[in-house]
Amino acid sequence: MKIAVASGKGGTGKSTFAANLALSLSKSNDVVLVDCDVEEPNLHLFFDAEHEESEVTVPVPVVDPGKCTFCGKCGDFCQYGAITVLKDDILILMDLCHSCGGCRIVCPYDAITEVPRVIGKVRDSQPDEHLRLVTGVLNEGETHAPVVIQMAKALAGSTPTPAGAVFEHQFRELVCSMADVTIYDSSPGIACPVIETVEGADYVVLVTESTPFGIHDLELAIGVVEKLGIPAGVVINRSDGLDEMTEELCRRHSLEIIMRIPFDRRIAGVQNRGGLFSQDMPEWQGRFTDLYHHIRETGGGGA
């Protein structure tokens, strides 16, 4: 089963939830945790282990000056402004290129070929016998986060490798390459990287906090999962036990509140030193496991 963890608002506790869920489920399942927050991945801080890595590349055009006639067809075709045709030269702005390959196809003189350009990497590690951590890392200054997310999900074995993409590094055989549970930890927001992350998931856990900001952004995130048609449930982090406004919002959208993590000094203490509260407070492992079974029974259809 594939569970995505998203939130809308940053700092609500997505990674905390995802990491504790992964740890708890790994006691009785093979779990792959995928850090899809590729602009600032940090789950490796919870699960420190040696990793192997492979570069993520995108195909970008290069022009053969011997064949190019500066006819301008490639520049006309490019919707992203990546190709400017000068009098006797072609300017390619690589960071604007979306790697669609259209310029190569429309070129009447066969002057364009595509070469790989490195934009990030994917890392694979095995912090525990039944827990694998896959991390996507987008290089600084790069913008195409969804490509790195696709490759991270593919490396996790949960989605097919995107067309034309290859891992240049031969990853070692991993113990639990066939996972029972795959957990995608999303970036905040509701833009392309989040959609790329939750797409294909059987269930989305929306982690929120009972503040006006948490509620505002939760509603945006609910809009995304409703549009994508993925079953979802809400986890309230740092809950005061009342959460009236969040409850009201969930009622309006027929969303179940599947867990409340209390605003608790002990939990905060564990968090603050970078620990996992389900490790220090093992009763939570049972709660996360029960939650997983509840999700399987009520929401997520997938195996």
Place this chain on the structure above:
Amino acid sequence: MKICVTAKGDSLDSQAEMRFGRSPFFIVIDEESGASSAIKNEYADAAGGVGPRSAQVLISNGVQVLITGQLGGNAQRAIEAAGIEVYQYRSDGTVNDALKQYRDGSLTRIL
């Protein structure tokens, strides 16, 4: 020599536009013949890549001097590669006013 002024409307009396890539019109003036023409910017409301695509319009029309308020980074790279000189006009006057100031030599060259 062809000069382009970014403009909100389609004539020499239209107000000059501060933005380059999203300028509604490009007014192109041929200094030799004195003729002017307005090019409607198809990319004024496009999603992205408007800077280099607008630059391409200028390049394809043989523009050598651009008068505008400011350029984005990507537009700048394309305009620079094309060797087009850029002068900054940041008042709220007309295209004619911008041209006058350019001919008087009172505009700052920014590229």
